[in-house]
Amino acid sequence: xxxxxxxAAAGSPSIRINLYSDTQTRPTTAMKNAMMAAEVGDExxxxxxxxxxxxxxxxxxxxxxAAIFLPSGTMCxxxxxxxxxxxxxxVLAHETAHILTSEGGSHAAIAGVQINALRGPRxxxxxxxxxxxxxxxxxxxxxxxxxxxxxxxxxxxGAIWPLATLGELTAxxxxxGWATHMDGARLMNACIASGxxxxxxxxxxxxxxxxxxxxxxxxxxxxxxxxxxxxxxAWRWKQRLGGSMRQAGICAAACLYALDHNxxxxxxxxxxxxxxxxxxxxxxxxxxxxxxxxxxxxxxVRAGTTAPALQAALRAEGIAxxxxxxxxxxxxxxxxxAPMIEETIAxxxxxIGR
Ligand SMILES: *Cc1c(COP(=O)(O)O)cnc(C)c1O
Numbered sequence: 001x002x003x004x005x006x007x008a009a010a011g012s013p014s015i016r017i018n019l020y021s022d023t024q025t026r027p028t029t030a031m032k033n034a035m036m037a038a039e040v041g042d043e044x045x046x047x048x049x050x051x052x053x054x055x056x057x058x059x060x061x062x063x064x065x066a067a068i069f070l071p072s073g074t075m076c077x078x079x080x081x082x083x084x085x086x087x088x089x090x091v092l093a094h095e096t097a098h099i100l101t102s103e104g105g106s107h108a109a110i111a112g113v114q115i116n117a118l119r120g121p122r123x124x125x126x127x128x129x130x131x132x133x134x135x136x137x138x139x140x141x142x143x144x145x146x147x148x149x150x151x152x153x154x155x156x157x158g159a160i161w162p163l164a165t166l167g168e169l170t171a172x173x174x175x176x177g178w179a180t181h182m183d184g185a186r187l188m189n190a191c192i193a194s195g196x197x198x199x200x201x202x203x204x205x206x207x208x209x210x211x212x213x214x215x216x217x218x219x220x221x222x223x224x225x226x227x228x229x230x231x232x233x234a235w236r237w238k239q240r241l242g243g244s245m246r247q248a249g250i251c252a253a254a255c256l257y258a259l260d261h262n263x264x265x266x267x268x269x270x271x272x273x274x275x276x277x278x279x280x281x282x283x284x285x286x287x288x289x290x291x292x293x294x295x296x297x298x299x300x301v302r303a304g305t306t307a308p309a310l311q312a313a314l315r316a317e318g319i320a321x322x323x324x325x326x327x328x329x330x331x332x333x334x335x336x337x338a339p340m341i342e343e344t345i346a347x348x349x350x351x352i353g354r
Contacts, residue, residue: 012316013317014318015315017344018320018336019319019336020321021331021333022214022215022332025213026335027217027254028217030261031217031218031254031257031258031261034254034257038249038252039249040247040248040249040250041247043244043246043248043249044246048252049249050249050253051069051248051249051252053256055069057256058223061198062184062198064202064207064208064226064227065227066225066228067223067225067226068223068224068231068235069221069251070238071220072213072221073183073185075243076209076222076223077183077209078106078237079237079238079241080207081099081106081148084146084206085111085145085146086143086145087112087113088113088142089111089144090113090144092116092133092146092178093118094117094119094120094123094149095117095119096154097115097117097123097148097183098154099115099148116133118133122153122289123153123156123159124159126165126168127165127168127169130147130169131172134172134176145179146180147178149181150182150185151166151187151202152185152186152187152292155324157291157297158186158293160190160194161190166204170205171204181206181207182201182205184198184208184211185210187208188216188266189214189266189294192264193266193267193270206227207225209222212255215266215269215334216255217333217334218258221254221255223255262334266293266294269294269333270332272337272338272341273293273294273296273332274290275341276291276332276341276344276345280298283345286300286302287299287300294331294333295330296330297327299327299328300352303352307327310351314347317347319343319344
């Protein structure tokens with residue numbers, strides 16, 4: 001049985017504090033005004049000036065030759081895997097990677113590739129782990145063709161891959177002749193938190209994308225960047241998957257607005273995440289991972305409750321959170337303020353004290 005997204009139970013209070021995900025932000029009036037004013041054309045024909053402006057700006061920001069506008073981050077990954085790989089190939093990625101856990105099996109269903117699921121704490125792995133996964137080039141082994149990493153690692157707790165590790169991994173990939181792909185859903189969070197420029201962060205990667213709906217506040221859209229040749233081939237996959245659009249400048253305008261107004265302020269989300277972690281750590285029996293960015297994972301088993309029970313109790317107070325892999329996840333973003341963090345800490349303290 002396949003589950004559609006759950007709707008809120010009848011009679012649940014409306015959500016006052018939304019820590020469920022940084023995808024839950026609503027476009028502001030200023031962003032909507034930018035969308036209303038967008039100059040548009042037929043994007044499928046390459047005639048939408050606002051989409052072109054966004055793609056040029058993203059190619060420059062990410063230090064790549066070209067870029068392509070897609071409706072979602074998932075489609076960026078699906079397009080990239082299909083562009084880099086042939087059926088029967090093997091992709092090397094962390095066992096918690098979005099391409100493996102959260103894309104409906106598209107790597108197998110559409111690209112026909114398998115994923116070698118590498119292990120390591122916080123959604124990260126090191127050079128030794130990658131080297132140990134290299135297969136002998138015999139006719140028995142699947143051809144290994146792509147290294148994929150997430151910056152930041154989502155299920156890893158928003159962990160940032162250190163630049164030095166990325167350099168070691170991409171050097172191994174190059175010497176093996178593999179392509180390299182960075183899932184940069186939250187790349188800007190990594191860049192703002194570390195002070196490393198986006199182009200430097202993805203310098204060793206053949207392709208990289210950024211999501212405009214993860215904390216940047218846009219209603220939809222993601223941009224995938226790479227070489228002219230890669231993006232040319234990616235366009236065929238965009239067409240095949242039904243991702244070519246028409247007057248998409250309306251949406252690209254929201255992404256341009258996000259680049260101008262919502263990137264630097266990610267630092268506020270990281271500060272809010274740190275104060276949430278600090279407040280939770282003071283509560284008895286709550287085990288908190290120190291957040292690198294805007295995702296706070298914590299465990300409440302020692303406090304005598306379970307993540308689903310705490311999630312339900314918070315939801316009854318109008319506070320939305322998520323449960324991932326049996327742990328609580330609270331995500332900060334531009335619709336979450338410092339007072340809301342204090343209120344959440346107090347509510348959790350009350351609930352586990354009952
Ligand atoms: C959210 C996410 C995606 C998918 O992006 P959508 O825009 O939701 O399709 C891919 N990778 C990671 C790491 C994500 O967090």
